Amino acid sequence: MRLHRNLVFAVIDALHYIFNERGYADKVIEKVLKYDKRWGARDRGFIAETTYDIVRWKRLYATISEVYEPYTREDLFRLFAVWCVLKGIRIPDWKQLEGTPERRIKGKFDELSKIRKIKESIPDWMDELGEEALGAKLWSQEITALNKQASVILRTNTLRIKREQLQILLAKNDIETEPIEGYPDALELPIRKNVFATEAFKEGLFEVQDASSQLVAPFLEVKPGQRVVDACAGAGGKTLHLASQMENKGQLIALDIYESKLKKLKVRARRNGVHNVETRAIDSTKVIKKLYNSADRLLLDAPCSGLGVLRRNPDSKWKLEPDFITRIMGVQQEILQNYSKMVKSGGQMVYATCSILPQENADQVAKFLDSEAGSGFEFIKEQNIYASKSGYDGFYMALLKKQ
Numbered sequence: 001m002r003l004h005r006n007l008v009f010a011v012i013d014a015l016h017y018i019f020n021e022r023g024y025a026d027k028v029i030e031k032v033l034k035y036d037k038r039w040g041a042r043d044r045g046f047i048a049e050t051t052y053d054i055v056r057w058k059r060l061y062a063t064i065s066e067v068y069e070p071y072t073r074e075d076l077f078r079l080f081a082v083w084c085v086l087k088g089i090r091i092p093d094w095k096q097l098e099g100t101p102e103r104r105i106k107g108k109f110d111e112l113s114k115i116r117k118i119k120e121s122i123p124d125w126m127d128e129l130g131e132e133a134l135g136a137k138l139w140s141q142e143i144t145a146l147n148k149q150a151s152v153i154l155r156t157n158t159l160r161i162k163r164e165q166l167q168i169l170l171a172k173n174d175i176e177t178e179p180i181e182g183y184p185d186a187l188e189l190p191i192r193k194n195v196f197a198t199e200a201f202k203e204g205l206f207e208v209q210d211a212s213s214q215l216v217a218p219f220l221e222v223k224p225g226q227r228v229v230d231a232c233a234g235a236g237g238k239t240l241h242l243a244s245q246m247e248n249k250g251q252l253i254a255l256d257i258y259e260s261k262l263k264k265l266k267v268r269a270r271r272n273g274v275h276n277v278e279t280r281a282i283d284s285t286k287v288i289k290k291l292y293n294s295a296d297r298l299l300l301d302a303p304c305s306g307l308g309v310l311r312r313n314p315d316s317k318w319k320l321e322p323d324f325i326t327r328i329m330g331v332q333q334e335i336l337q338n339y340s341k342m343v344k345s346g347g348q349m350v351y352a353t354c355s356i357l358p359q360e361n362a363d364q365v366a367k368f369l370d371s372e373a374g375s376g377f378e379f380i381k382e383q384n385i386y387a388s389k390s391g392y393d394g395f396y397m398a399l400l401k402k403q
């Protein structure tokens with residue numbers, strides 16, 4: 001691979017914003033990609049993927065190159081040099097990369113690879129928490145899987161098109177896809193492409209959604225004509241899936257505490273041809289009270305640590321804090337306690353997270369079922385999805401039925 005100076009400089013800039021100014025990787029990359037309109041898909045891919053890679057392996061690379069935060073530009077080039085050496089990319093003869101100690105880097109990599117928290121490049125507290133929660137064996141497998149780059153997965157919008165037809169249409173546009181067994185609407189791209197630029201996307205024929213996430217809506221067993229509440233709808237990834245499972249019939253109420261996210265949901269719903277969704281921002285407890293005992297189905301896709309989706313948000317490793325997990329666990333239980341009242345007798349509810357920690361998952365459900373609010377609910381089934389076993393994001397979902 002031949003390295004281009006302007007692309008590498010863009011990566012260095014992005015790393016500076018992410019590491020030193022605590023910017024979110026996706027937003028920073030979006031900003032840096034605007035530097036030069038002439039960059040093609042390959043150039044943009046290089047900037048985004050290299051930045052994500054160095055963010056993912058920050059601790060390992062920083063330990064190898066002995067640099068400490070806040071990083072100077074020189075330090076950032078040293079991190080980049082480690083990336084090149086470990087990827088087997090020839091170091092160009094630029095002055096910023098002069099004297100890169102290639103053999104020493106490889107030697108240190110071999111030595112440090114014996115220490116999990118450094119090899120997997122995670123903070124000490126996260127390594128301890130993961131091992132305690134899942135046991136050493138599963139945690140080691142899981143964190144290795146969560147350090148892989150996530151592939152691009154599409155969910156066919158079955159309101160508009162069948163999966164086979166979508167696959168043919170995309171192939172005509174030079175986008176190769178493969179169906180995934182056990183995920184009826186999913187198509188996986190063996191080679192990354194910018195699918196957002198396609199007409200098919202603009203016409204709402206598909207959404208980008210991880211395969212594990214595509215299991216959540218079907219778990220709720222919705223039917224056309226029902227009243228379904230999606231109480232933590234965000235920008236609506238799962239709301240749209242619920243709408244297609246409801247065949248656009250019935251009432252789908254999308255709630256969230258952030259109006260801004262619901263606005264994005266509305267735009268996506270329009271693109272997807274979803275007509276049965278209504279959004280309501282939770283600006284007081286009244287919004288929830290109004291819906292008491294009225295939902296046939298309720299989805300609680302609760303806010304969580306996001307430990308199951310580190311593949312697509314590697315900067316969470318450095319942004320997440322143990323206190324946040326404790327705080328969010330409180331919110332998860334409150335959501336279960338208060339929002340479950342929206343389910344009507346005989347109705348069903350799914351509690352889901354994109355975490356792999358039992359304390360955010362099965363333990364929360366057990367605590368709820370033990371409480372007064374949960375006493376009218378029956379546990380039906382649950383699914384723990386591990387990235388190391390499924391090859392996709394880590395997720396949890398539990399189905400409960402109100403008697």
Ligand SMILES: C[S@@+](CC[C@H](N)C(=O)[O-])C[C@H]1O[C@@H](n2cnc3c(N)ncnc32)[C@H](O)[C@@H]1O
Pocket residue numbers: 231232233234235236237238239255256257258261282301302303304331335354
């Ligand atoms: C895991 S995300 C939801 C993702 C979304 N369901 C999707 O599929 O795209 C959790 C959402 O819960 C929202 N949230 C946080 N606290 C909440 C609360 N107390 N009540 C309702 N929603 C809340 C967040 O704003 C966030 O959008």
